[in-house]
Amino acid sequence: MNQQQNEQTPAVEEAKKKNVMQSLQQLGQTNVPTLESNIFCLPVIGQVEGHLVMPPQNKTTKYEHVIPQIVAAEQNPNIEGVVIILNTVGGDVEAGLAIAEMIATMSKPTVSIVLGGGHSIGVPIAVAADISFIAETATMTIHPIRLNGLVIGVPQTFEYLEKMQDRVIRFISKHSKVTEEKLRELMFRTGELARDIGTNVVGRDAVKIGLIDRVGGISDALTELNRLINTKKGELLQ
Template identity: 75%
Template sequence: VGGDVEAGLAIAEMIASMSKPTVSLVLGGGHSIGGPIAVACDYSFIAETATMTIHPIRLTGMVIGVPQTYEYLEKMQDRVVRFVVNHSRISVEHFRELMFRTGELARDIGTILSGREAVNVGLIDEVGGIGAALNKLRDLASQRRQ
């Protein structure tokens, strides 16, 4: 899932601030703003066959104030990077390197990570499915009750 950066980041912030335990599971694809949403939880899973696309923020349509728009996009980019780094084990440097990598996507810059790769770079906590995610959620809930 990808989509609007502002809306996606607001959803991610809302999930991250929940008082109840949260667990995410990436099935199929967690692309674009789906990355921050996936890492917003207390613990994150990704299916072995799922992928995540990491790329810079983009804009389509007509732009009137280019310098102002560039500054806005740069600030949004920094907010996304900061959020992901603060909610995962990936470093700023490595996340930015994945985001701006060239040669991997046909007509774009960025990186596509498989399930295992997303765990190996520290973006997602564990490879697993719905059973593992539900078990982890139960564990987190019982830990909070104690």
């Protein structure tokens, strides 16, 4: 019996390794470390992929993976809070807004932290959390939305683009301290970005203009998230 168990052990270990590798390749996640936690970590990295599949060499955050994870975190009673880690160049506007709306409407406490970059449509995702952090060296690019591919040069196209722009601006201003007027001024500023119009804000500048709540690192974000969790527990006990 013991000999049979010993013979099966390498096969079981190999199956576990294979499952970990598949999870890492498909979702960018691994089960290491194995510490059971009451906090769910949601990474938003690379390019936010929407309805069109990006080239295989691009690092992407696929919305069809992220949305079920948010739903699972919301429903799981063992998860008490969510931390969103951003290092993204932006991507699909509607996919990014969908992720941001889901984060904003979660009943559980949420904290976001921008590490490296939280550009373009990454801005709404960052501000969607209850409290947002940014590292001192991290940057955020605020610019108007653009259309890729065939664009029909008729008034309806530009009206659609303007309405989509308004949706992004309203969401950001609603979930941060920056006003719509200031946001539009930052978006349409010329001369700062060499190949685009808009503004690139770094660390403390993002906090100064009211886009992000605080400057800090991962320990600051987790400390704040635990504070929000304890506050929510206290409210439920009353």
